[in-house]
Amino acid sequence: MSPERPRRVLVTGATGLIGGRLCEVMALTGAFEPRPFVHATGSAWRITRFPLDVASGDLCDRASVDRAMDGCDAVVHLARGDDAVMRRGLENVLRAAVTHRVSRFVHISSVAVYGSQPPPDSVSEAAATRPDLPYGHAKLDQEHRVLRYRRRRGLDVVILRPPNVYGPFASFTVGMVNTVRSHGVAIVDGGRNPCNLVYVDNLVEAILLALWRPEAPGQVLHVTDPEPVSWERCISDHAALVGVDVPRVAAAELVPPTRERLWRDSLRALAEGEVQRSLARIPLVRRWFHWLPEPAKQAVRARLRRREPVRRSGSPERRFRADHPFIAGQKRAVAHSSEKARRLLGYTAPVSYDEGMRLTEAWLRQAQILDVSSA
């Protein structure tokens, strides 16, 4: 068995947001010695800023996982990918962790396991899981696999469930800025529900604690920022960075998600510009269309054309889709609590929302996602 105080940690998904920051913090604080597992070498720029012992390979290849695990005392599994990576990749990492007798396996899951309308009791981790989207299903399946290795093989596993992770390099942050900028989001019914955020460094703190705290094995823990932040505040703060106003609407004004209809949606897909241009280059299609009587031609054109509601002034009316992630998320009434992580791990969430947003803004400006001159 590896030492109780693990030293060298294999980090899968090391080129992602959380893995990249985790490797940075480990390298800069000396808390652990990270060994990043990298699939695409061209994506590893953030972590190769440090002289790290990078393992290059494919999680679906048992031999490369086994090589990467050699000499590691613990694992943080963050990798995401297609179904093969989510299942076979995870199995390979779990198997190698057992073979190499690592002291701790920290698996990063998600509050997506509760579904898009989480039950009220999912404030704590004891609530029933009921995913309703593919990502939530995949994450729950992974949790089951990880816990099976604890039961059957005695692996010391810890499962962390973060909500929306924000901060430098976060797709949530960049997505919010871009959506606000393109006027693609509204504050719905006052945006009173909690946004369920965690600043990336707070999640990193929880991972570092989960790697060595003796109370951690076997636990499933929420990792969130303790300070409640409403969707209204989160969206408004991002809008202020961009310098735009965000509309406020009632839920009743949202465009409901459309049920997929075989013929209509197929025709609409054909109406996409590229497909249309491709079809127009096929002589047989052109000839077939040419032979149609004029009313039929017009009917086809009308069916293919998307009709947007038009205001009296002539400009299209702005409508917001109820299934846009930043709008659907506003219906989640539950604030997941990280009280258990605080109690068992000593999780402190050291970065407040205000500080997190300040650091995020600094990064957004250096990355030129926000206008540098308006700083």
Place this chain on the structure above:
Amino acid sequence: MASIAAKRPAVRPGRGSGAVRIGIIGCGAIAEGAHLPAVLSSPEAELAAISDLNASRLQYLRRRYGLGPIAFRDYREVAGRVDAVILALPNHLHAPVGVELLSQGIHVLCEKPLALTRHECEQLCQAARSAGSILAVGFVARFFPSTELTKQLLESRFLGELQSFDYEFGSPGGWSPLSGYNLARSTCGGGVLVVSGSHVLDQMIYLFGDVDVTSHADDSRGGIEANCRTCFAATVDGRRVRGRVVLSKTHQLPNRLRLVGEHGTLDVRGSQTRSVTFLPSGSTLRHEITAAALPPAGTEPDCFQLQLHDFVNAIRTGAAPRVDGEGATRSVVLTERCYAIATALEEPWCEATLERLARAGPPPAPDAAVPQPPALASAS
């Protein structure tokens, strides 16, 4: 350069048709994506050998491109079968392998950068001179019509007095070399300044001539930098002109060179290699400028084909290739100067929380000597 050309021996053409026999050494992503198609489509070149340490890679390429028994794991076996090679090995191998082949009289088209250091570049140039071999360097951006057009516009003082130049090139991630040589300074020679910046530095030297670095900041923490901001001063028409280069492998940047002159601004975009955009001062108009002699879009050879043609022409005629060893050495020298004066790029989001996060690590074992982390040591 004239003296080099004068020493060149009689041309050693390829077999039969007179095609130059080319070998490709190092069969990674750039070889498959660019050089192999260029050689296979060229009537002036014959693919005579390929070489890579990875046997399964060679087997894949032979099957994929229907190649004969021309694949070798040892590059030395290529030597007797070719007139010239395209050297697409990891950067740190350019010098040792290149010197060996050039010394045997084999012409070399070396992928950029020419080598990791000025000293290595000089060894390569010396080997080429001694053996009378052609040494060309794969700065493919030199073959963009927009590069030549920009040079012409600058020389004709189209912008009037040049006031500043500004390069901003960046995109998250990107090119993934199969060997992973890009992950370490020892094999790559540097980070974004080498991988993307070598093209920029080469073009800058080509456009402005005498260029020197005045400051360089990057985000390397002992590894290779992903971001850098560098300031340069060029001497143009006897005047000192300031310029800036911002490069990133983590952020999307505009991907363009912007030249500001007294008559307006010229944008040379990375995605728009056939033309440049002129924005006259005090006007809202935009003018797209294209070289008059340019063939219609989609009909011209790609830049790797043009580069190969230039290399073959140099072998056949003794003319200097568009980018020769001496020319390519200048960008390596400039890179070395940047690294020599490097300071840390400010990253407050990276530093601000470290002391608090350090407390989340395990307490040191009573009998263990705890290594002092560099960041916190300097912060305290």
